[in-house]
Amino acid sequence: MAETKKVAIIGSGFVGRSWAMIFASKGYSVCIYDIAESQLTSALNDIGNQLKALEKSGMIRGNLKAEQQVGLIKATQSFEEAIRGAFYIQECVPEVQSIKADVFNRVAEIFDDDAIIASSTSYMVPSLFTKDMRKGRDRALVAHPVNPPYYxxxxxxxxxxxxxPSAVQKVRDLMREVGQAPVTLAKETMGFSLNRIQVAIIMECWRQVESGLLSLEDVDTVMWGGLGMRYAFLGPLEVAHLNAEGKYFIPSRNPALSVVGMKAYLRTYGEAMLKAADDLGPVPHESYKEGTPTANDICRQLEELVPLDQLQARRAWRDKRVAALAKLKKDLDQSD
Incomplete structure (x- = not known):
């Protein structure tokens, strides 16, 4: 753990609260900043309730009790108070470039000479909002979490x-220490990695519904009932590496196919996969917009599936299951 144990969280919304809980789980002193006292009060109450519930269910992270973790988290309306003495600052403000730039510029005037600041942005490359920092921009980057970050x-x-590079490595080490799974992009890329993969999936799902190939409900079933079951434990490339292992590749039966793993996958399915890729179709520029017939139809089906007044309940349903999956994976890893 770093010599200075204070972490600053700028913004007390859902993501900021999640970060606070993650860092407190490892014994860090956390200071949350926001401009509204009511927002901070709500955040602290919510964090306390969440940690107590997690402790009761056996899913709290770290070795500290809920009461101890709650005691590590403070809140302030003073920007300077939050930043001073923090070795790591996590920005969690709205996805507006000017707001993020203002936060980073203000932090540059205050933060310690060895402190690092990271943004939680899901799509903005860091050069957009760090370019005008008066100092310390070599210690500024993005550390994008996935919702819900705690699970x-x-x-x-x-x-x-x-x-x-040293700042990148420090953040990577810190993320591992607090129980996250960091990946590091070699350069700035629009959409980062996760969203680029997600965009490819959503665009194909959109095309399948628009063309009438499958209903919206069936398309979603393909993911949660098929791909998602495997991808919860393995990435798509390792899935492919494992899937080509079988009786058809036993050398004694067919020497011509005496390869296994990804080589066998490429040999067996490569051409078919490329043909499917060629057949995916163009990006649906015209229909992937609010108000188009396809968008209206998809929105209608989704609102029938989950009415708008039930969205919050459905989110809670989702988070409960993601939490249970996280616990299952942890238990399985410990038993291996």
Whole structure:
């Protein structure tokens, strides 16, 4: 753990609260900043309730009790008070470039000479809001979590062109220490990694519904009942590596196919996969917009599936299951 144990969280919304809980689980002193006292009060109450519920269910992270973790989390309306003495600052403000730039510029005037600041942005490359920092921009980057961050461990680390490699490594080490699963992009890329993969999936799902190939409900079933079952434990490339292992590749039966793993997958399915890729169709520029017939139909089906007044309840349903999956994976890893 770093010599200075204070972490600052800028913004007390859902993501900020999740970060506070993650860092407190490992014994860090956390200071949350927001401009509204009511927002901070709500955040602290919510965090306390969440941690107590997690402790009761046996899903709290770390070795500290809920009461101890709650005691590590403070709140302030003073920007300077939050930043001073923090070795790591996590920005969690709205996805507006000017707001993020203002936060980073203000932090540059205050933060310690060895402190690092990271943004939680899900799509903005860091050079957009760090370019005008008066100092310390070599210690500024993106550390993008996945919702819900407390249960989904992935963190996408994205450096700006001027971010020091040492800062990237420190953040990567910190994320591992607090129980997250960091990946580091070699350069700034629109959409980072997760969203680029997600976009490819959503665009194909959109095309399948628009063309009438499958209903919306069936398309979603393909993911949660098929791909998602495997992808919860393995990535798509490792899935392919494992799937080509079988009786058809036993050398004694067919020497011509005496390869296994990804080589066998490429040999057996490569041409068919490329043909399917060629057949995917263009990006649906015209229909993937609010108000188009396809968009209206998809929105209608989704609102029938989950009425708008039930969205919050459905989110809670989702988070409960993601939490249970996280616990299952942890238990399985410990038993292996």
């Amino acid at each position: 989904a461990p992935l963190i996408e680390i994205v450096p700006a062109p001027w971010t020091a």
